[in-house]
Amino acid sequence: xxxxxxxxxxxxxxxxxxxxxxxxxxxxxxxxxxxxxxxxxxxxxxxxxxxxxxxxxxxxxxxxxxxxxxxxxxxxxxxxxxxxxxxxxxxxxxxxxxxxxxxxxxxxxxxxxxxxxxxxxxxxxxxxxxxxxxxxxxxxxxxxxxxxxxxxxxxxxxxxxxxxxxxxxxxxxxxxxxxxxxxxxxxxxxxxxxxxxxxxxxxxxxxxxxxxxxxxxxxxxxxxxxxxxxxxxxxxxxxxxxxxxxxxxxxxxxxxxxxxxxxxxxxxxxxxxxxxxxxxxxxxxxxxxxxxxxxxxxxxxxxxxxxxx
Ligand code: R5P
Numbered sequence: 001x002x003x004x005x006x007x008x009x010x011x012x013x014x015x016x017x018x019x020x021x022x023x024x025x026x027x028x029x030x031x032x033x034x035x036x037x038x039x040x041x042x043x044x045x046x047x048x049x050x051x052x053x054x055x056x057x058x059x060x061x062x063x064x065x066x067x068x069x070x071x072x073x074x075x076x077x078x079x080x081x082x083x084x085x086x087x088x089x090x091x092x093x094x095x096x097x098x099x100x101x102x103x104x105x106x107x108x109x110x111x112x113x114x115x116x117x118x119x120x121x122x123x124x125x126x127x128x129x130x131x132x133x134x135x136x137x138x139x140x141x142x143x144x145x146x147x148x149x150x151x152x153x154x155x156x157x158x159x160x161x162x163x164x165x166x167x168x169x170x171x172x173x174x175x176x177x178x179x180x181x182x183x184x185x186x187x188x189x190x191x192x193x194x195x196x197x198x199x200x201x202x203x204x205x206x207x208x209x210x211x212x213x214x215x216x217x218x219x220x221x222x223x224x225x226x227x228x229x230x231x232x233x234x235x236x237x238x239x240x241x242x243x244x245x246x247x248x249x250x251x252x253x254x255x256x257x258x259x260x261x262x263x264x265x266x267x268x269x270x271x272x273x274x275x276x277x278x279x280x281x282x283x284x285x286x287x288x289x290x291x292x293x294x295x296x297x298x299x300x301x302x303x304x305x306x307x308x309x
Contacts, residue, residue, distance in 0.1 A: 004300050005048060006088075007073055009057035011066045012274045015090065015289060016056040022293035025054070025300070032069060040065065042072040048082040054296060055086065055121075059093030059112070060250065060273040067093060067112060071119040078120030086299065087121045090272035090288060091220075091248045095130035113137035125295060127272055127288060128175075128219050128247035143305055145295055147247045147270045147288050148175070152182040154286040155215070155245060155268055163213045163243075164188050168230040172218060179217050179245070188214070190230055200226075202233035210238035220248035221269065224255035231262045241265055248272050249285070256283060 005028040008016030020027045029045040055077070057070045070087060077085050097108035109130075116124065116138060123141045128148070135142040167176035167189045180187040188207025192200040216230050227244050234242070242264045249269030259267055260282055268284045269275065275285045291308065298305055 003050065004052040004054065004296070005046075006054045006056055006296075007044070007077075009055065009066060009069045009073060011058040011060055011069075012056070012090065012271070014274055015058075015271055015287075015292075018287065018289035019056060019088075019292045019296065022289055023296045023300075025296060028053075030073075040068045040072050042069060042076055044073075044076050044080055048077055048080050050081065050083045052084045052300060053077045053082045053086065054088050056088040056090075056292075058091035058272055059089055060091050060248075061093075061252070063093040067115075071115055074116065074119035074121045082120075084122045085120050086123045086125060087116055088292065088296075089124060089126045090270075090292065092126050092129055092134065095134055098131045098134055107137075109134050110137040114139075123299075125292075125299070127270075127291070130219055143295070145288075145291055145305070145308055146178070147272070147286075147291060148178050149182060150286055150288060150291060151245050151247070151268055151270065152179060154284065155243070155266075156183060158266060159183065159185070159215060159243065160213050160241075162211075163215055164207065164209055166190065166207070166209070166214045166216045166230065166234065168192075168216055168218055168226050175219060176217050179215065183215075185215070190233055192229075200229065202229060205233060205237050209234050211240050213241035213243065214239045215243045215245060217244070218246045220250055221246045221255060221259075221267070222250045223252050224258040227264070228258050228262045231259075231264060235263070243268070245269070249275055249283075251275070251283075256281070 004025045007028040031043045033041040055073045059066045094108040125143050127145045129144045165180040167173045169192045191204035193203045214234050243266040245268040267282050270288045
């Protein structure tokens with residue numbers, strides 16, 4: 001292995017520590033502060049000359065701060081003559097801005113990718129990216145891991161034998177199929193129609209859910225609105241119980257309370273975004289530290305990541 005070091009931004013330092021311990025790579029010493037006017041201040045407190053550097057930073061809320069911090073880390077590494085600079089983004093903020101919905105809109109996911117490159121980042125590693133086209137926005141190597149096997153392993157014992165995996169919309173059918181295959185469960189699909197800029201309505205259900213427990217999956221839970229709407233449609237169709245799973249638990253505001261009030265019995269997410277303890281509650285958090293550690297071990301010795309996909 002080359003000399004390798006992980007630097008933790010403030011996006012999820014607990015995950016960075018866990019990955020560092022599991023892969024046996026040191027956490028670099030650095031200072032991350034704010035200038036009085038709110039500007040980001042990053043300083044590396046050790047040499048990185050010639051080293052492989054892994055910048056572990058989910059660009060979760062506060063998104064703009066975390067994104068800017070990532071750029072600052074990369075720039076500091078580049079100017080300090082680091083070897084290869086890897087951005088490890090367990091969660092890629094702005095991923096939902098991956099296309100224009102009308103004229104005169106930015107594609108912010110592309111801006112972030114190009115700015116990563118401009119900051120000196122050579123390679124990006126992420127998990128369950130919102131859409132695969134984002135990989136093409138970065139002009140360099142880009143690897144996307146999946147947390148679906150980790151989530152399925154955690155949920156397998158909790159789901160009744162007659163459960164059904166539900167995709168909340170047509171865009172998540174591929175992801176839902178992966179869950180269904182791994183859990184050996186049937187699949188159902190909801191179809192939504194956009195009513196306005198912020199409102200959608202479920203119009204169709206394909207699949208059998210009557211009397212069954214539904215595992216509704218998504219790549220991320222933000223406000224919980226998508227899943228609450230899905231629960232309502234599935235309940236109208238006679239579903240008997242509800243579990244939800246997603247890789248990225250943004251869980252903004254009262255998302256967990258909204259889901260619980262809607263009748264969701266279990267919310268399973270990973271720690272791509274740090275979560276608060278919810279002892280006795282519906283939230284279950286499974287760690288992606290082992291997945292990332294496995295990937296970093298392989299990257300450090302230039303091995304293929306194929307078996308992790
Ligand atoms: C949408 O394209 C995403 O895949 C999620 O369904 C969505 O972002 C979840 O957001 P919320 O929880 O606010 O409905």
